[in-house]
Amino acid sequence: MTFRSKLILLVAVPLCALVAVTVPGVTSRLAVVRAETRAQHLQAPSAALTQLVQVLDNEHALSNWYLADGDLRVFLQLKAARVQTDGAVAALRSVAGELGAAHADSAASSLGDLLLRMQRAGKTRQTVDTRVATLDSVNASYQDSVTQALNVVDTMGFSLSDANEVANLRDFATVLRLAAAAGQERAVLTAGFAQGRLPSNLLQETVGAVAAQDAYRASFEAQASSSLRGAFAARIRSGGSVSDPVRVLRADALAGRFGGTTVAAQRWYDASTKQTEVLFAAARGVLSESDHFGTGRKNTAQREMYVYGAGALGALLLALGLALLIGRSATRALRRLTNAADEVTERKLPHLLDALQTGGAPSDIPDVTPAPVESRDEIGVLARAFNKMEQAVVDVAREQTSLLRRGVSELYVNLARRNQNLLERQIRMIDA
Incomplete structure (x- = not known):
């Protein structure tokens, strides 16, 4: 509903x-x-x-x-x-x-x-x-x-x-x-x-x-x-x-x-x-x-x-009861979603950026803790979209971290190979 x-x-x-x-x-x-x-x-x-x-x-x-x-x-x-x-x-x-x-x-x-x-x-x-x-x-x-x-x-x-x-x-x-x-x-x-x-x-x-x-x-x-x-x-x-x-x-x-x-x-x-x-x-x-x-x-x-x-009067009291019930239900869902958003912006995103900047391992990026979804209304749809967005950000960050680490490794290998070639040339020149 x-x-x-x-x-x-x-x-x-x-x-x-x-x-x-x-x-x-x-x-x-x-x-x-x-x-x-x-x-x-x-x-x-x-x-x-x-x-x-x-x-x-x-x-x-x-x-x-x-x-x-x-x-x-x-x-x-x-x-x-x-x-x-x-x-x-x-x-x-x-x-x-x-x-x-x-x-x-x-x-x-x-x-x-x-x-x-x-x-x-x-x-x-x-x-x-x-x-x-x-x-x-x-x-x-x-x-x-x-x-x-x-x-x-x-x-x-x-x-x-x-x-x-x-x-x-x-x-x-x-x-x-x-x-x-x-x-x-x-x-x-x-x-x-x-x-x-x-x-x-x-x-x-x-x-x-x-x-x-x-x-x-x-x-x-x-x-x-x-x-x-x-x-x-x-x-x-x-x-x-x-x-x-x-x-x-x-x-x-x-x-x-x-x-x-x-x-x-x-x-x-x-x-x-x-x-x-x-x-x-x-x-x-x-x-x-x-x-x-x-x-x-x-x-x-x-x-x-x-x-x-x-x-x-009973009908009015029933209306008040329904209003209180629905209001509390909506308020709880919104509060959970708000807390989840605050958690992402204040802790998870800064930690994720640090991991990207320092070149940490993908395992250093924590898994997503999805916000609870208890309804099928607009608030539930918003919570599911928020969870998907958070998961997508984490996946992208992990992928970027992995790519970064792989690029650095390949750079070191290439440098090692070039240094090896230079050393071999120097040795041949000395021998000659």
């Missing part, structure tokens, strides 16, 4: 691991955290709207009762109910900012319209106090207010992108509509029992409210998750058999059996109040379970984000 490939591997592998491990996991979990955070911002407005619908239903029932018989005791209860309604409106206004935090702009706009409508409720109340309003107009006014409050809950879902939270909000709204339908029946039949008769228009409203309750309950049971159904059933069971007296009195009213108006109206009001309290408690239970579900998902997603963060 080349040195360049090692460097690419050093950078690419940890980076790819970091991207592959971290980005998809963190992105998906972050989306869950954001979705659940938005849903949590909707909890307070949803609870406040539930309270408002409940107190509006109660004020509606007492308004119908007072219109029907003008009982002063009922009027005092109506005054107290209006105080509760005003308090619920103030509480709802105080949490309106949560819709902005959840980016529920449509719901915030609808809530603004609802609060403006509630500010104008004084006119309807005045007509009830003077008993100049008709039951139809009062029913329409309160039902429109409740419908507008329910529509705010529906528009909250526009800000949610998570399918689970959209479904949970839908199921909560279904139970809230079930409770509101029971409240509508309560108000209409309160007027019927108070005046001792049920006109055809009120009869139709009663039948419609009962049918709506059955439809909303069936819808919730069919589409809600098991945890939400469990929360709903738990609240219904805790209320006991509150629906039985309501069914009996409803059957009497539909059959035209009203009995004494004041006593019958009180019996119906008490029985229907218990039923609506249980239903609104069930709506709050579903809302609470939805919040519990969302909080659990958010916490799980956050924990998993920490896990992915730890994975990213």
